[in-house]
Amino acid sequence: MKKHSPSLGCCFLALLGGALPLKAQTLTVQEGLQLWLKADAGVTADGDGVVADWNDQTANANHAAQFDPTFGPKLEANAVNNKPVIRFDGVDDYLEIPDSDSLSITEDLTTFFVVRFADFATYRAVWAKTQNNFPAPVDYYTLPDSGIPRVFRGNGVDGPGNNGFVDALQAMRANTFITTGFEISGTELTHYLAAQPIGGGNITANIADADTSVIIGSRADLFTKMKGDIAEILIYNRALNETERGSVTGYLGEKYNIQNIPPTVTLAAGPAGPVLAAGTTVTLTATPADPDGTVARVQFLANGAPVATATAAPYSVKVTLDSTGSYSFTARVTDDKDGTTTSTAQVRTVSGGGDAVLDVLDNLSLWVKADAGVTVSTGDLVATWADQSPNHNDAAPFDETTAPALVTADGPNGKPVLRFDGVDDQLTVQDADSVSFDGDVTSFFVARMDDFSTHRAVWAKTTSNLPASVDYYLLPGSGVPRFFRGAGTGTDLRSIDGAPLQAGVFELVGFSSVGDTMSQYLNGQLNGSSSAAVGKVDMDNPLIIGSREDGFTRMKGDIAEILIYKAGLSPENIGKVQLYLARKYAVPLTSTLNNAPTAALTAPANGAILTVPADVALTATAEDADGSVAKVEFLVNGTVAATDITAPYQGSVNFPLPGSPQITVRVTDNLGAVTVTAPATLTLNSQAASDLPDLANLKLWLKADTAVTQAAGVVSAWDDQSGNLNHAVQGVDTQRPLLVAN
The missing domain is CATH 2.60.120.200 (Jelly Rolls)
Incomplete structure (x- = not known):
């Protein structure tokens, strides 16, 4: 088989601290x-x-x-x-x-x-x-x-x-x-x-x-x-x-x-502080530069956790400091060759914030907290951890040798915690209908991991090492959180990862599974989300706190409180739960403020009637009141047909066949907020009969005599002629087929 040498547009990366030496x-x-x-x-x-x-x-x-x-x-x-x-x-x-x-x-x-x-x-x-x-x-x-x-x-x-x-x-x-x-x-x-x-x-x-x-x-x-x-x-x-x-x-x-010379970045934060009241909005403004390339993005972090990412100027974001605590803000710049630099920190201390009251009680399946319902035996080893919800889903160790310890003097904001040794400590909640999660589930907890030398757990319902239907742990080394849903089999499962947690720090962490959407949360911020179908079958096994059924994952560190809801919570209630935990344990909680951009499709007009084949000009307006427009995409039946990053926003698309395509505009701002316009529907009529009998249901039409992109016979793209933009491409040179004439 012929192998084609790749055409490589760029190479990187030796990171240097100054000018490039010879x-x-x-x-x-x-x-x-x-x-x-x-x-x-x-x-x-x-x-x-x-x-x-x-x-x-x-x-x-x-x-x-x-x-x-x-x-x-x-x-x-x-x-x-x-x-x-x-x-x-x-x-x-x-x-x-x-x-x-x-x-x-x-x-x-x-x-x-x-x-x-x-x-x-x-x-x-x-x-x-x-x-x-x-x-x-x-x-x-x-x-x-x-x-x-x-x-x-x-x-x-x-x-x-x-x-x-x-x-x-x-x-x-x-x-x-x-x-x-x-x-x-x-x-x-x-x-x-x-x-x-x-x-x-x-x-x-x-x-x-x-x-x-x-x-x-x-x-x-x-x-x-x-x-x-x-x-x-x-x-x-x-x-x-x-x-x-x-x-x-x-x-x-x-x-x-x-x-590659690494980029540079400085960070300013206002108001100056250093002490601010809870509820204050702080503006973070980064000034990045790259001496031998371009700035790809600037990530803003609060206490090491991401709160926003700007992909275009202005590199600025507003965040509200929702709870008492110490906030350390940094900006991390990444250049076009993946070189990174982190700014000097801006530190603010927040006081006040109101009382910690949990008023989201509907569908609460399990509520355990170290400052209530803990009975101990010898040496402060936990005998029972009583559920504070009405469901009586109390947690208990197998025996004293596997019991975590109640620690009253070393917790966040002066609160007690349960300390797990990372070897064999765990608590078991016996199966019950209220903790059988065959559908939606939401959980938040305040915990501190001592390290990430192996898989670290919080709670799970598994059969052996498979989610049935919930597994959650932190990956070794990185501390990346992984949330699994599944049906107890090796095939019908799905996971989502988030930005890493930090060792030795109490953090407010959570996850939710609502319909086909799985999400993670970290210190008030969404920490990853994705949607895809997944099995959710509870095998009626116990719920394990500090490990899972096979004992492979192990909590090493402290748990202050766990809340589990047998439902998906509204964004408002998610905010209330996080604010309750943040206020109680003085965990710094931030809310990012960013108004979504606006856009309008200005051409073609909704309802326009055209004759195919037709080359259609696409134009749009887009604005962002508190930032900038990063890109504008034109979609035909949900597929991107053209992209523009500078005004005036325009593109073009060819329609070879009759039909009724829908055109929308998707605009993304500099902080990643997205708006999609209402669709405009075109009517495309044919001026001559087609050789194909069923154009209405034609989804893909590839023919070697039309719209083939090739160089020296090596094919990199083959455009769909059905009007659905289902183009075939091959980005890897060695896997490209050959166009053979006659």
Whole structure:
């Protein structure tokens, strides 16, 4: 099969602290270097470019090889900055390095690599040393769809304590050359995009080497697959210091011309304070700049949690400080090459705020709080945690050895908490109709996680490790919250992730599932939402607080209060519940103020009658009273036909066939608020009979003699002729078909 070389529009990213220096392409940091593979040296390939050997450039002779050419990747010349790469097809290409003492690294480790991921359709690998699908001691891959990197460490054996992972907080970008990698120092793992940390955490698993091979482009079970290019890989048996990391990433960035100066940002907040009354609205204004590119977005954060993101100027947002507490505001700017910088914090202290009264009581299934209904036994170990709703869904431990402790002196705002040890502490609520969630559910809680060294739980109803119908936990390393709904099977389930929580901080967290929409909340802000059908079957298992039925997830930290409603709550009632908890526990609570933009379709006119084929001009007006218009999209029957980011907002669309299409305008402002106009309906008549008998029900019409976008016969797009804009595209060069004439 013919393979097409990709046309790459840009490359990045070696993050530099100042002007771009002219460096020699020399790797000066070689102490502890155990493996050095580079596509411009030591590669043996056949006449078709299929790689048989890729020789290690260190003295360790950790050479990579593939003895079966059907599994060999290809050497591609002049792929990045006139340098070659090793291209993996994402199907069965890989290289193998036999086990050696120099690559049996069970302690500190640093690795960087220059790669291009073609896509994230499945798990994408770079290198790994595993026993089957378990790290022994290292597994690295990117997650499907998101492109988030994950590093596993372990001893090659399944089971608690035998492996752990940490995800990055930033996704990789497809079809772009990047310098990325990770470092392990003690139990601390840090992901890097060039020299910039992009997330990390602790892995306390048992680490051992299973004397297996290092696999380049996959792992031992060949499940993960590299699809794309690898230009260079470096592996050290030690943690590098900041200067050394900068030198290594600078070498790679200079060699492959993937450099970037980080953006800058300052933040102003008014009024000045520093002490403000609850209910005060604060205006946050960021001033970002990027010396060698453009500003992609500015994220505003309160105590580390996102409150708004601006994708266009003005980079400003208004937030109301709803509750007593200390607020630390920062702005994080991201440039067009994913370089980021965070501003100096603006701190405000808020007093007042009113009494904490819960008046949302309808459909309240479970209400447990550490300042009421707790009975203790020996050493303040919890014997029962009585439900404060009328349902009597009391929680109790299996015995004293699994009981959390009541702590009265260390909670938020002077309130008591239940402290879970992260080993075996949990409480059980026996199944009842009031806690059987076959439909909508809403829950809020105030909790503090000590760490994210493993999966951290709050409460769940599961059958083994499957939601039946609710599971909630925090991911290791990152603290990203994951909310699952399901029917107790491995197929009928769905999850949604949110922005990460912080360790060691009491936060107000929640989730809801209403119809097909799942949402998460963090300190008063929506923390992710998505809609899709999912099964919701309760298997009548107990509700577990601090873990789930299989005991795999574990709460380590404190829980002050949990509220669970067997219903979806209105936005007004969600606000009331959060305000009650925030006032009671002095958790800083913010409300973002942003008026939605307005728009109007000015052409074509609603009811217009046209004869096909017709090229129709699209025009619209759009305004945003408290910000700016970021983009205007023209939709035909719900599909985007044209986009404009500057006034006057206009586009065009071709209608080849008769019909009654509906045209709407969707406008997005600089803070992400969206407005969609009412539809305008056109009548499209034909001036001649069509060869097709049933145009009214025609949904897709592709024909090779019309509207094919190609270069040298390689097809990148094939436009739908039905009028429904169901165009076929292929963004990956190596997967594009050929147009054959006659």
